[in-house]
Each structure stands twice: as structure tokens, then as C-alpha cells.
Amino acid sequence: MLVAGIDSSTQSTKILLCDAEDGTVVGEASAPHPDGTECHPDYWWDALSGAGRELLERADAVAVAAQQHGMVTLDDSGSVIRPAMLWNNVKSAPQAARLVEEFGGPAEWARRTGSVPSMSFTITKLRWLAENEPENAARVRNVMLPHDWLTWRLGSGLEEGHEPTTDRGDASGTGYFDPVSGEYLPDWAARALGHEPGLPRVAEPHETVGRTPWGAAIAPGTGDNMGAALGLGLREGDFAVSIGTSGTAYAVTPRPSADESGSVAGFADASGRFLPLVATVNAARVMVVTARTLGTDPAGLARMALKAEPGAGGITFLPYLDGERTPNRPDANGVIRGITSSNMTPENLARASVEAVLCSLADAIDNVTDATGTAPERVILIGGGAKSEAIRALAPAIFGIPVIVPEPAEYVALGAARQAAWALASSSGGGAADLPEWAGRPSETLEAAPQPRVREQYASLRQDAAAWQL
Numbered sequence: 001m002l003v004a005g006i007d008s009s010t011q012s013t014k015i016l017l018c019d020a021e022d023g024t025v026v027g028e029a030s031a032p033h034p035d036g037t038e039c040h041p042d043y044w045w046d047a048l049s050g051a052g053r054e055l056l057e058r059a060d061a062v063a064v065a066a067q068q069h070g071m072v073t074l075d076d077s078g079s080v081i082r083p084a085m086l087w088n089n090v091k092s093a094p095q096a097a098r099l100v101e102e103f104g105g106p107a108e109w110a111r112r113t114g115s116v117p118s119m120s121f122t123i124t125k126l127r128w129l130a131e132n133e134p135e136n137a138a139r140v141r142n143v144m145l146p147h148d149w150l151t152w153r154l155g156s157g158l159e160e161g162h163e164p165t166t167d168r169g170d171a172s173g174t175g176y177f178d179p180v181s182g183e184y185l186p187d188w189a190a191r192a193l194g195h196e197p198g199l200p201r202v203a204e205p206h207e208t209v210g211r212t213p214w215g216a217a218i219a220p221g222t223g224d225n226m227g228a229a230l231g232l233g234l235r236e237g238d239f240a241v242s243i244g245t246s247g248t249a250y251a252v253t254p255r256p257s258a259d260e261s262g263s264v265a266g267f268a269d270a271s272g273r274f275l276p277l278v279a280t281v282n283a284a285r286v287m288v289v290t291a292r293t294l295g296t297d298p299a300g301l302a303r304m305a306l307k308a309e310p311g312a313g314g315i316t317f318l319p320y321l322d323g324e325r326t327p328n329r330p331d332a333n334g335v336i337r338g339i340t341s342s343n344m345t346p347e348n349l350a351r352a353s354v355e356a357v358l359c360s361l362a363d364a365i366d367n368v369t370d371a372t373g374t375a376p377e378r379v380i381l382i383g384g385g386a387k388s389e390a391i392r393a394l395a396p397a398i399f400g401i402p403v404i405v406p407e408p409a410e411y412v413a414l415g416a417a418r419q420a421a422w423a424l425a426s427s428s429g430g431g432a433a434d435l436p437e438w439a440g441r442p443s444e445t446l447e448a449a450p451q452p453r454v455r456e457q458y459a460s461l462r463q464d465a466a467a468w469q470l
Helices: 041-056 093-102 106-113 122-132 134-139 146-154 186-193 224-232 284-293 298-305 346-372 389-399 411-429 452-468
Strands: 002-008 012-019 025-032 061-066 072-074 142-144 238-243 247-251 265-268 274-280 316-318 335-337 378-382 403-406 443-446
Touching (some): 002 041, 012 411, 025 041, 061 411, 093 122, 122 186, 142 146, 224 238, 224 274, 224 411, 284 298, 284 346, 298 346, 316 346, 389 403
Parallel strands (some): 238 378
Antiparallel strands (some): 238 247, 316 335
């Protein structure tokens, strides 16, 4: 039996065809998406059907994991009203701030939804639409997330009467869903948009929500971070750290979180548990920009950094080059402190940039730990930044715990395929089967003595800069 997992990200569609029993990848395909902060969903469908038709039609079950938070609006006929506003669209920042106060403040948001919404969250986009495109807002009959819409299309949508569905993981990033009860807050969506929209039914994690035209079972799907957690096989005590254009740190926990500071998003996961997550704006790009400034490339930056001593000769770098989401300092700038005539070398500047990225993500791990009480036992390091020789060398010392670096793989698509295998096993067995245990990918374990002094220097600069940049 074969299952297909789809990762529909901001940049592209990636598809893996896997053996349902053990997760062995037997085929893969991909296609790009248009760049930007808005995208008509038809582009996602064209990429999916064009790149993966042959693979998908071999699958006995299929699931979609996609970028979180995007707003797909449909009218009475099921047609898309306007291009989807994506997670990286910043237009709704003013609406986010006003909604937080209007709906009772950060504590109430954390209590009801697990999160204090930023401009990424879907509910802020609904309010933006109501205020800036009232004619479009009035036409809205249904609101979906990107993975909801693609799942619905796989089942032929309204043409076959296929019911729109979602899962609790992706729904927990909307701002109008309670991850603890597993139920929507429809009055919150209505207050944001101006009227109550139709919302997809929240399916069980193992459920078959429909059939494709070729007869494959369709699993509920989920958000991309939840898909990655399934693909990585995260267990309690594991903290995934992804270093890409942005950075994320998250864990799978049995208990929900409700962080009033807004640092931790209290998401649900795709298996019935919870996925507290911290996102940072600045990650691998910090090293790319530093490398360019030093006249080298990221590999050259890594070699320079490893020639310097821990602490970069006293230089500390606060990496908020494009503002920051965690901590919430959208107008912040990067800061370099401690430069002298003797320590301002390319090697020290290179090392300071790498230490800054890792310290920022170590703070993110601490945020999740404080919000959940779950102590990290090991870090699973993924993303493009994990390829950096310097990141791999410095990470265990700065995180202070062992770091596991699995082989590069499409973990979001792999997690979607694992969910599809779960739905397939449940449908054929007549009840809820156990989540399939797929063998982990080959990995490398990195260990080093902790370097608390580096983190102390970074924390001191972070605190001082908060006062300077008020």
C-alpha cells in the first residue's frame, strides 16, 4: 500500500509517495509557487496537480500539510473571492493590536485560544478584509486555511458535495479556535469579519474525510509545523529547532500552554496532543547578511567563525535585523556590542553572528519550557541552517543539551504521508488505529560542554537593547 504526503508551502509544492508500512520514499515531485505575500489558491492546485498527478494516482491515501494562517475566502458558489492573504502578509498588524484589546487583552486571548495573535493569524486578516475591502467581506460565505482548501479540492469540492474539513492543529492558528476543547469560537470570527462565516468541520486526526476521484482515502491534513512534528517523530522531551529564513522552536506535549506574553503560540498538534511554538523573524538570513558584509559566503562564514574563541572575543550581536517577533519588537534593529581595536576581526564578527542566532533560538526553547513545564532532553535540528558547519559545532554548547541532526528530508511532506497511512489503517481496520511507527531517518548526535557565558552576554545585550529601543 502506498500513501502520498503533500507539503504546500509558501515557496512550492512538494510531494512524497511512501510505503504505508515503514515510510520508505518511493517517489517524489515538486513545483514552484509564485513569490509574495498573497497568492490565488489556483496556483497551489495547479502546482499540485501538475507536478504530482502520476504519484498521487498511485496512492491509496493522501494528506496535505500546508503553510499556516493563510486566509482563503469563498463565496456562495464556492469560488475564491480574492487571492489568499498568507502568513507573511504584514498588512493586518494594526488590526492584530486592536483585536487583542477589543477581545479582552492578552490574558483572555491566551485563555480562550492558547495564543496572543500576531499579524500572521487568520482572524487579523478577517478584520483587515472587513475594514479595507467591505464588499469582498460581505461576499464571504466560507473561510478556509490553505490545507483545508487543497484537501477540499482533492475530494472534488462542491462539485461532489465534499464537506470542507480541517484538523485541530492547523485550526489552532486561526485565532478563533480553542485547542483545549477542540471547538471553534464562531462569535470571535463573526466579530472580526462582521458576520459569521462557514468554517470547516474539525476532523479526528485518524479520520478519512473523503475520497479522491481515483478512490484514495483523504486524511484530514494539517499545518506545516504539525506535519514536520509527525515527520520527525517527535516524542516528549524533544524540541525541534528549525533554522530557515525564519526560526522556530517547538515541542509536542500532553498539556496545553497559554502564554500571556505572546511569545509562545499554544497550538494543537496533529495527533491529539499540543504543539507550543515560538517563531523568530531572524535566523539563517542573519548569517547570510553577515557573510556578504565580510565578503564571503555562508560556508566561508562558518570557517571564519570556527577560528574564533567562544564569546567572539567579547563581541555580542543582537540579530534583530528586520525587527523581531519573539520577543515582540517589530521596530527593533540589530546591535553589535563590545567591539575594540583588538577584537574586531572577521573571525570574531562571524562567530558573533552564529552565536546570536543560536542564543535567540535557545531563548525560544526556554520560552516553551517556561510555558509548558516540559524540560528539553534533546534538540532535533533541521532547516537549511542545520547544514552550516558552525551551527552544528556551536549548537550543543549553546543549547546545553545533545543536538540530533537528521539527514535532510522533506519532513513536512513525510509527516503528511504518515498521517495518510494512519487514516488508511484506521479505515481498513474499522476503528481508530495507532499512529504508524515509522523508523527515523539516519542522524548525527552532537554534544559539547555548555557555554553559559555566551548566553549571559547575549541576555544582557537583549535586556539593555529593550530599554534603548523603547
